[in-house]
Amino acid sequence: MIKLFSIRSFIVYTNFLVIPIVLCLLWLLLPVRTYLAFSGTSMVYYIVMFFTWISFYDLNLPGCSKWMIALFFCIFVGISIAWLKVVTEINVQDNRLSFSFIDGITFLLCTICYFIYVVYHKLRKNYIDENENIVDQEGQRRTKRKSKPWTKRISKIMCYYKIIDMDEDDNIKQLNTSNRSSEVVSTSTDSEGNVITTITTNNTQNGRDLSSSNENATPDEIGGEGMEMNMFKDLSGSNEKPTASSKSFLSSAHFKENLKVDQKTGNQSDHSFRTRTKTITLDNFTLLPKFEISYRNFFSVVLYQLFVIGTWFWLHNFEMFVREKNYFRTPFLALVSIVVFQASRIVLMGISNGLNRLLKPGEIRYFTLFQFPLMFFLYYRNLFLNTNSWSITILISFVIFAIDIVYYPLHMTKKFWLFRHTTLITYLDKRASTSLIFRIARAFLADENTSYDKHIMNLSIEYYYDKMAEYISIATMAAFLSLLRALDWKSSNYVAFHNLSTDHFHQLLYRYLYLLCFEFTYDLGLRFASRKFLKVDISNRGRNETISNYCTRFIFSLFVLYDLMDVYNIQLRYVIPDSSSSSSIGSLGSLGSLNSASTNT
DSSP: OOOOOHHHHHHHHHHIIIHHHHHHHHTTTTTOOHHHHHHHHHHHHHHHHHHHHHHHHHHHHOOHHHHHHHHHHHHHHHHHHHHHHHHHHOTTTHHHHHHHHHHHHHHHHHHHHHHHHHHHHHHEEEEEEEEOOEEESOOOEEEEOOOOOHHHHHHHHHOOOOTOOHHOOOHHHHHHHHHHEEEEEEEEEOTOOOEEEEEEEOOEEEEEEEOOOTEEEEHHHTTGGGTEEEEEEETTSSSSOOOOHHHHHHHHHHHHHHHHHOOOSOTTTOEEEEEEEEEETTTTEEEEESSOHHHHHHHHHHHHHHHHHHHHHHHHHHHHHHHHHHHHGHHHHHHHHHHHHHHHHHHHHHHHHHHHHHHGGGGGGGGGHHHHHHHHHHHHHGGGGGOOHHHHHHHHHHHHHHHHHHHHHHHHHHHHIIIIIIIIIHHHHHHHHTOOOHHHHHHHOSSSSOOOHHHHHHHHHHHHHHHHHHHHEEEEEEEHEEEEEEHHHTGBBBHHHHTSSSHHHHHHHHHHHHHHHHHHHHHHHHOOOOOSSSSOOHHHHHTTTTTTHHHHHHHHOOOOHHHHHHHHHHHHHHHHOOOOHHHHHHHHHHHHHHHHHHHHO
16 A cells, blocks of 8 residues: 655655745745846855855864854855956856856865864864763873754754654663663673673664664664764774773763663673673774864865866856757757766766765765756756757657666666676776776775665665656756746846747747656656565655755755755846946937827927
């Protein structure tokens, strides 16, 4: 029985899609006739851009001073206002590099702001860690920064709903309740004759086993109040020794009490205890910050942002190049354009997926699978503005269908997974010593979790957001294009939309409707085949692994709004009023009044 409606899905998709689309719609309704109105509308987009990226930085490098962020925000606003004035005065709005200036300024200011923060953090030697002072590997005392990621605080205000979401406090409460109801007390005697009393917890909730083994179990998953920002590292397979601070903290009564661990009496030198089903001893585990403010994490975020901006620059220029050269005028040129577009998409997504592994927060573990398809398809829909041929539209739709059919079902088969993780990896390992290219390829294909279930889950999430991006791009393009053409006082500011003839515009809407129906039909077929033969529910997996988390939902919705506004801000132009035309119109009006007066006389 298929459930057609659920409150959970309604709330999730309202946060993730409806609110950003409505906000973008309201932004499109802002006036742009005068320079003051135009600059105000543009500044709204620039503010959303800066806020989106600074939130992304805060999620990866939490704790930056709000005063410093406000200072750099004011600098950004001042530069943006000056840039708008210059670009309209010298009339270079059609210059491709001029659009990249604000993105470059955003990148530069975010980088400088957080570089200062990381340097200051390192000089002060502050870790995001326990409330008490601890000692690091060098024996230096470090303290906790009081501020937490403000992005998580805002996301809890904007996207957290008690009826469907769970935060850290909810997890702790649920697990502690389960712990209290399922403790088993047992006694035993060790080899030295000491009596040991053990309190073992079997963590189950609603028939679901919460006590599965996890070698890198994070305490925010377990329910430790004081360990929210920490993780365990297994040292049993290495020569590394646990730090003094780890031994001190892991053996503390406060930590043991919060985790409901085994409590021992008699042999006080043995500090082993149990979390879930994994026995942790001070000789085998050490304590690490979950979000370390390090130069490595900083440069990972900077590199990822730079790659996203570079991909945006490629998409914008490719779309403009195809439209200016009118490569959609023949089926062959259109086919070549789409093949180049899709090939670049696969390559760039593969590179960004590798870069995404450098990002630490679990909330953006699948960020690439969401962000890049959305960017690509929003610009992809603009390619149809210059064609009025149904044959080209049908050809392109079947090319996309063939790519999806080959790429996703083939990748989901177990034969491909075995080839990817056995045959190919073994071959690259053998050739890695002979060439740098093979070593790079081997590092690129490195996978932390090579299980088939994990492989299927990643592909399910990728397909889920791929189709989501297609639907968002078609629906918003058809709706916003119709709206902007209907607004007589604003349509002239969107030159590419304004120049469409009425017949071309109507045919374009019909083609978008055809693409929507065609893609929706074969999407249903692929989802049915996935559920029937692979036992994978793509929609549930894609949603549950990403936007079901309120913080992930918040950061994803920010980028939905930013990407939508970006596509239409590219089309926006400030039309300088023609003073000569208005004066001539006024003269003709005065002359007409004089003639009518003389006639009456």
